[in-house]
Amino acid sequence: MNSVEVNGLTKKFGKFTAVDSISFHVEKGEVFGFLGANGSGKSTTIRMLCGIIAPTSGDAKVSGYDIKNETEKVKESIGYMSQKFSLYADLTVEENIEFFGGIYGLDSGKLRSRKDWVLEMSGLAERRKSLAGQLSVGFKQRLALGCSVIHEPAVVFLDEPTGGVDPVSRRSFWNLINDYSGGGTTVFVTTHNLDEAEFCNRIVLLDAGKIVAEGSPMELKENTIRNGMLFIDADDVYRAYELLSNSDLVQNASIFGSALHASLSGKSQSVAESSDALRKLLTSGGIGVKSIRPVLPSLEDVFLETIEND
Ligand SMILES: Nc1ncnc2c1ncn2[C@@H]1O[C@H](COP(=O)(O)OP(=O)(O)O)[C@@H](O)[C@H]1O
Numbered sequence: 001m002n003s004v005e006v007n008g009l010t011k012k013f014g015k016f017t018a019v020d021s022i023s024f025h026v027e028k029g030e031v032f033g034f035l036g037a038n039g040s041g042k043s044t045t046i047r048m049l050c051g052i053i054a055p056t057s058g059d060a061k062v063s064g065y066d067i068k069n070e071t072e073k074v075k076e077s078i079g080y081m082s083q084k085f086s087l088y089a090d091l092t093v094e095e096n097i098e099f100f101g102g103i104y105g106l107d108s109g110k111l112r113s114r115k116d117w118v119l120e121m122s123g124l125a126e127r128r129k130s131l132a133g134q135l136s137v138g139f140k141q142r143l144a145l146g147c148s149v150i151h152e153p154a155v156v157f158l159d160e161p162t163g164g165v166d167p168v169s170r171r172s173f174w175n176l177i178n179d180y181s182g183g184g185t186t187v188f189v190t191t192h193n194l195d196e197a198e199f200c201n202r203i204v205l206l207d208a209g210k211i212v213a214e215g216s217p218m219e220l221k222e223n224t225i226r227n228g229m230l231f232i233d234a235d236d237v238y239r240a241y242e243l244l245s246n247s248d249l250v251q252n253a254s255i256f257g258s259a260l261h262a263s264l265s266g267k268s269q270s271v272a273e274s275s276d277a278l279r280k281l282l283t284s285g286g287i288g289v290k291s292i293r294p295v296l297p298s299l300e301d302v303f304l305e306t307i308e309n310d
């Protein structure tokens with residue numbers, strides 16, 4: 001059984017369609033990434049799946065329960081960490097854990113063992129008496145995750161858990177999520193950082209309420225960028241971008257920091273041939289080329305390609 005099954009799910013606010021007839025599924029035990037820019041409809045979808053708001057049309061099942069008719073069952077089977085995770089700043093670490101354990105109805109024996117587990121997984125055993133409000137954002141997130149799964153739900157929804165966290169804490173939070181899903185829990189996680197897709201088993205990319213890409217990171221790379229990609233370091237990236245974009249050898253060019261990535265259209269015989277031709281194109285346009293070489297596409301390349309070709 002899939003952990004989450006979504007069919008034509010739609011949410012309108014007045015005339016505005018925030019989530020536009022999306023369909024996808026999430027397998028049991030996977031880390032599923034729900035990606036998209038701010039405003040693309042991630043939180044609205046999560047709210048529908050957690051039974052917080054009703055869909056305008058379409059349906060979905062979470063842990064086998066219908067989100068419209070079995071809302072209470074859905075709520076019992078899930079954990080939810082909202083975008084503004086809901087710790088109590090003026091309670092200690094331990095008091096927060098006890099509070100959430102109480103909400104989820106754990107008996108005192110269970111609460112004791114789960115409290116130890118949360119303290120351990122969040123790395124806060126030594127700081128159990130500290131006020132939650134005084135923890136770094138990274139530790140707050142680990143504690144919030146622990147509190148949202150204290151009742152051992154089958155599926156946990158994490159809405160932008162890595163927002164506002166430095167890259168090192170971000171990575172360690174993803175490691176934590178991956179370890180945690182190894183225990184069999186399904187993790188449904190949203191982010192607007194496209195590079196975080198690399199940490200997911202499978203992803204869906206949302207753009208303006210619609211799904212524009214779906215698959216494992218590897219599948220997405222193989223299916224989207226079929227003819228190879230070049231890294232180009234040129235003197236004038238903006239003019240180089242213009243020239244590359246207009247070349248029929250290039251499917252899509254994008255600026256990456258001070259250089260460019262160009263996915264190839266496959267019109268020439270090989271990547272090497274395209275590389276030579278594009279170097280000539282740039283130099284004859286008066287643009288110095290410091291380096292031009294094949295590069296493996298990142299998921300960011302894939303998404304730029306997908307969204308720009310839309
Ligand atoms: N309660 C609401 N009323 C009206 N518009 C809303 C409401 N909630 C969200 N929206 C709009 O729906 C779109 C999607 O929002 P949201 O799901 O929060 O996006 P994300 O989480 O991907 O940033 C946005 O344009 C947002 O302004």
Ligand SMILES: [Mg+2]
Binds near residue numbers: 159
């Ligand atoms: Mg959101």
